[in-house]
Amino acid sequence: MAHMGMKKQRMISSVVYHLLVAAFGFIMIYPLLWMIMSSFKESSTIFREAHRLIPESFHFENYTNGWRGFGGYTFGTFFKNSFIISVTASIGAVLSSAIIAFGFARLRFPGRNIWFTCVMMTMMLPFQVVMIPQFLIFKKLNWINTMLPITVPYFFGQAFFIFQNMQFIRGIPMELDESARIDGCSYYGIFLWIILPLIKPSIITTSIFSFMWRWDDFFGALLYLNSPSKYTLSIALKMFSDPSAQSDWGAMFAMSTLSIIPILVIFLIFQKNLTDGIATEGLKE
Amino acid sequence: MTAMPQPRRAKRKKPASLSEFLCRESVAGYMFISLFIIGFLVFTIIPMIASLYLSFTNYNILGDAKWIGIANYVKMFTRDSKYLKSLSVTFFYAFVSVPLKLLMALIVAMIMTRQSRVTGLYRSVYYLPSIIGGSVAVAVMWKQLFASDGVINSVLQALSINSTKSWIGSRDSAIWVLILLTVWQFGSSMLIFLAGLKQIPKTYYEAATMDGAGKVRGFFSITLPLLTPTIFFNLVMQTINGFMVFNSGYIITQGKPLNSTLFYALYLYQKAFTDYDMGYACAMAWVLLVIIGLMTALLFSSSRRWVFYQGAR
Numbered sequence: 001m002a003h004m005g006m007k008k009q010r011m012i013s014s015v016v017y018h019l020l021v022a023a024f025g026f027i028m029i030y031p032l033l034w035m036i037m038s039s040f041k042e043s044s045t046i047f048r049e050a051h052r053l054i055p056e057s058f059h060f061e062n063y064t065n066g067w068r069g070f071g072g073y074t075f076g077t078f079f080k081n082s083f084i085i086s087v088t089a090s091i092g093a094v095l096s097s098a099i100i101a102f103g104f105a106r107l108r109f110p111g112r113n114i115w116f117t118c119v120m121m122t123m124m125l126p127f128q129v130v131m132i133p134q135f136l137i138f139k140k141l142n143w144i145n146t147m148l149p150i151t152v153p154y155f156f157g158q159a160f161f162i163f164q165n166m167q168f169i170r171g172i173p174m175e176l177d178e179s180a181r182i183d184g185c186s187y188y189g190i191f192l193w194i195i196l197p198l199i200k201p202s203i204i205t206t207s208i209f210s211f212m213w214r215w216d217d218f219f220g221a222l223l224y225l226n227s228p229s230k231y232t233l234s235i236a237l238k239m240f241s242d243p244s245a246q247s248d249w250g251a252m253f254a255m256s257t258l259s260i261i262p263i264l265v266i267f268l269i270f271q272k273n274l275t276d277g278i279a280t281e282g283l284k285e
Numbered sequence: 286m287t288a289m290p291q292p293r294r295a296k297r298k299k300p301a302s303l304s305e306f307l308c309r310e311s312v313a314g315y316m317f318i319s320l321f322i323i324g325f326l327v328f329t330i331i332p333m334i335a336s337l338y339l340s341f342t343n344y345n346i347l348g349d350a351k352w353i354g355i356a357n358y359v360k361m362f363t364r365d366s367k368y369l370k371s372l373s374v375t376f377f378y379a380f381v382s383v384p385l386k387l388l389m390a391l392i393v394a395m396i397m398t399r400q401s402r403v404t405g406l407y408r409s410v411y412y413l414p415s416i417i418g419g420s421v422a423v424a425v426m427w428k429q430l431f432a433s434d435g436v437i438n439s440v441l442q443a444l445s446i447n448s449t450k451s452w453i454g455s456r457d458s459a460i461w462v463l464i465l466l467t468v469w470q471f472g473s474s475m476l477i478f479l480a481g482l483k484q485i486p487k488t489y490y491e492a493a494t495m496d497g498a499g500k501v502r503g504f505f506s507i508t509l510p511l512l513t514p515t516i517f518f519n520l521v522m523q524t525i526n527g528f529m530v531f532n533s534g535y536i537i538t539q540g541k542p543l544n545s546t547l548f549y550a551l552y553l554y555q556k557a558f559t560d561y562d563m564g565y566a567c568a569m570a571w572v573l574l575v576i577i578g579l580m581t582a583l584l585f586s587s588s589r590r591w592v593f594y595q596g597a598r
Contacts, residue, residue, distance in 0.1 A: 051442070255422075259422045
């Protein structure tokens with residue numbers, strides 16, 4: 001009987017545990033669910049029925065209304081711009097960071113520690129300190145209102161990704177490099193043919209993070225993009241939400257929902273890479 | 286094999302060819318990090334020097350920069366009450382949101398250590414806000430949650446609490462709306478804590494139980510001390526980020542009402558790109574750098590007293 005009692009007690013505690021954790025999880029994602037659900041409500045009723053999560057009937061016209069965009073450009077343009085910029089900057093950031101990481105992790109050269117300190121420094125440096133001169137440089141180059149200022153700088157390595165790749169490369173046995181050297185392979189060959197294929201998991205993780213961060217980037221777009229034809233999603237959504245522009249909240253939530261779909265899809269597919277990446281390296285925004 | 290060394294040795298004596306030069310370890314090292322060095326010089330060092338110079342000038346982007354000595358710095362602390370306000374708003378925000386976020390992350394991580402079939406699902410749900418929380422879509426949605434006719438008031442009214450105030454329109458509550466948005470994104474810190482918790486050997490707890498220590502004692506004597514390096518790492522990174530907060534203040538409240546959410550980075554942006562007072566904005570940026578440097582140094586020096594590194598690895 002005592003045994004039965006304990007079993008019962010354990011079951012009750014388990015049920016209470018799951019109820020609490022699940023309820024709290026629901027509260028955590030409620031704002032998101034509300035946004036997604038509101039995008040299907042009739043625009044004028046969104047705030048009258050803010051307390052209701054599920055719409056009385058599903059309306060899809062918010063999506064067609066919102067897609068029309070503004071300034072003569074549809075959200076198709078903004079999606080395309082976001083996509084091109086995110087992919088370009090990410091390719092640059094991921095590849096350059098892998099190359100740089102190999103140099104720091106595997107090769108000995110005078111000044112290595114000083115340069116590595118510089119890498120760490122860029123991680124802690126507030127962007128505001130370089131923001132204005134960078135803006136002036138890009139202005140001189142006539143790069144304002146192009147995607148160059150928000151893509152080119154990523155081709156020179158990003159501290160978090162360099163660090164992440166270095167940790168990964170250090171886990172690869174040195175013997176692999178050494179045997180390749182005996183066979184006459186140069187450092188460049190070792191990187192290209194031995195290390196690069198082996199750090200694929202790390203490349204995938206950094207690619208995902210890079211893409212998500214670039215996709216969400218608002219500040220760069222705010223600084224450098226000033227005509228609707230060049231807008232990325234984040235700046236377009238901000239403009240779209242300004243009360244002076246319009247107050248069709250249904251359309252607003254519809255476009256907001258669309259804008260986070262790529263991130264949600266990546267999250268669902270690569271969940272494990274993301275959680276492992278965070279857990280091992282402390283990568284985060 | 287032994288017949289060949291003669292010509293090869295002769296070849297070595299010649300001036301090194303380009304490929305031989307490139308194959309030296311030190312040269313190859315610099316080749317690999319050359320991208321970083323170029324980027325570092327062009328996008329960090331030169332702009333840093335330029336911004337330090339500009340901080341001592343009056344520069345409005347159109348004319349030439351006029352040297353005015355430390356006038357910008359003096360003005361900041363003596364004649365610009367809006368600046369001092371932005372400083373206090375940012376300190377308040379960082380000192381409230383970072384501890385709250387980390388406390389939340391730690392508590393939830395502790396709860397998550399209980400293994401079950403759905404733990405992975407819970408972890409993802411709690412992590413999701415961190416993934417999308419920085420987006421404009423979420424900021425705009427957050428604004429509507431706390432509007433006078435938003436979800437929060439609707440729910441309160443449904444619970445028959447009569448609330449019609451606009452949470453972002455009131456001086457007392459606006460900053461808390463932004464703090465809540467930050468705390469909501471505790472997921473990434475939680476994952477780092479979870480990784481730290483996993484590294485604590487189970488045998489420690491077993492030994493503690495044998496000695497008659499309860500769960501609470503176990504937490505304060507084993508978990509917490511062994512987790513201090515992880516807490517420290519989180520604290521440093523989140524504090525740095527906290528001082529640089531911009532997006533939520535810009536998108537949700539525009540620094541309003543009555544400058545109660547005027548973050549440092551937001552005021553700096555307004556000075557630079559609304560007023561085109563670029564010299565002043567550069568001076569502000571350098572003060573921010575000093576503040577962040579001091580905070581980091583303070584955390585590091587305090588760490589000797591409370592961060593517990595387990596043996597030598």
